[in-house]
Amino acid sequence: MKIEPMDQSSGRGPSQQVVKQAIHWLLRLRNHAANPALRQQCEAWRIAHHDHELAWQRVQSLHSELTSSLRAVPGARTALDTLETSAQRLGRRQALKLLSGVAVMGCAAWLGKDLGWQPWSADFATATGERRGFQLPDGTRLELNTNSAADLDYTASQRLITLTRGEIMLTCGRDPGRPLLVKSRHGLFEGLEGRFVVRQDNDCTRLSVASGHVAIRSHVGSDGAPIQVEAGQSYLISASTATLAPPLDMDAGAWADGLIVTRNMRLEDFLNEVGRYRRGYLKCAASIADLRLSGVFRLADTDKLLAVLPHTLPVQIHYRTRWWITVERTA
Structure with missing residues (x-):
């Protein structure tokens, strides 16, 4: 669905009403x-x-996140089912109060630590394991990876997307009158045209350009001009530096198609990547951390994805619980 331009008089986001x-x-x-x-x-x-x-996207995102999170709490499934049944039996006004109050009842402390209530404050957000795409007012395509959030600020003079959490992919065209800017915790980037991925980690932001080119506006090169990133290049950007990254051992944008595509990737790094798409603990023994794997893996079901590993590597998967998994060397 195409999102119509925001009325500037409406402010930064939808009202409580x-x-x-x-x-x-x-x-x-x-x-x-x-x-x-x-x-x-x-x-x-x-x-x-x-x-x-x-408002609809925020409510949908929060509802999805609350539901999956509550069901992940031991013993919470019955309570959640009872809550949903009760809401259906109430009148509209009472049901609104009940649903609105879910965010501050029951498991609020546990959920608050895990979620940070980001879906309420971001224009676009995804839950853990969720990927979503949006068509922006100017025709730019915005894809959000797992557990990501971004804000949109379009004016007559600029188009600004602020990545507050996680990873996004943008497919954009050139608009000389209104540059497309992407801001992360570590830098500011201008998408001149093409497709690129911005991933924000704790210590740095990774910019990967698939086609076209992107300017790193917050950092300058030896010539004093913004650093230009061409198709096929990746940069690691901190608050003070921007350095060309070595070739990636995975396709930076394959997640938009629901895939992890690896090229001689360390097992430990692979499991860390898979862990972004599911809740709980997922690690391997140190003795097998450097095993390498290449292939195409589907993200739709991470349990099935993990079940493939023993067919390609000398490992076995141990489930202590649904949310505590270790990968060990085959005995």
Whole structure:
């Protein structure tokens, strides 16, 4: 769905009233899923204003994250099922209060530490294991990887996307009058055209350009001009430096197609990557950390992905629980 430009008078995000309307639509659709007319009415409400769509995406993201997180807490499944059943039996006003109150009830401390409530404050966000794509007002395609969040600030003079968490892929065209800027914790980048990936880690941001070229506006080269990154190049950017990265041992943008594509990748690094798409503990014994693997792995089901490893490496998978997995050398 194409998101219409934001009315500048509406501020940085949807009002509390608009968010309540989005919760209202979510409840109605959950209780009347087989009603096509109601779904069309919701679609019409979403496209009527930019803030409506932003509120809808936030409510959807938070609902998905809360549901999966609550079900991950031992003993919480029954409580959550009871909560959902109770909400269906209540009137609309009471149900709105109940759903709105979920975020501050029960497992609030556990969830707050894990989620940081990011979906409420970001224009676009994904939960752990989720990947989503959006068509922006100017035609730019924005893809969010697992556990990622970004804010959108478009004006008459610039297009600014702030990556607050995780990883994004952008496919954009040239607009001389309005540069497309991407801001991370470590730098500012201008997408001149093509496709590129920005991944923000704790200590640095990795910029990988698949096609076209990108300028690192926050850092300059030896000639005093912004550093130009060409197709096929990757840079590691900290607050003070920007250095050309060695060739990657995985395809930087394959996640947008639901894949991890590796090239002679260390097992420990591979498991760290897979761990981004699931909750819990996933590690390997130090004695096999340097085993190498190459291949194409599907992210849709990480348990099935892990089950493939013993067929390609001398390892075995041990599940202590659903959320505690170790990979060890075959006995």
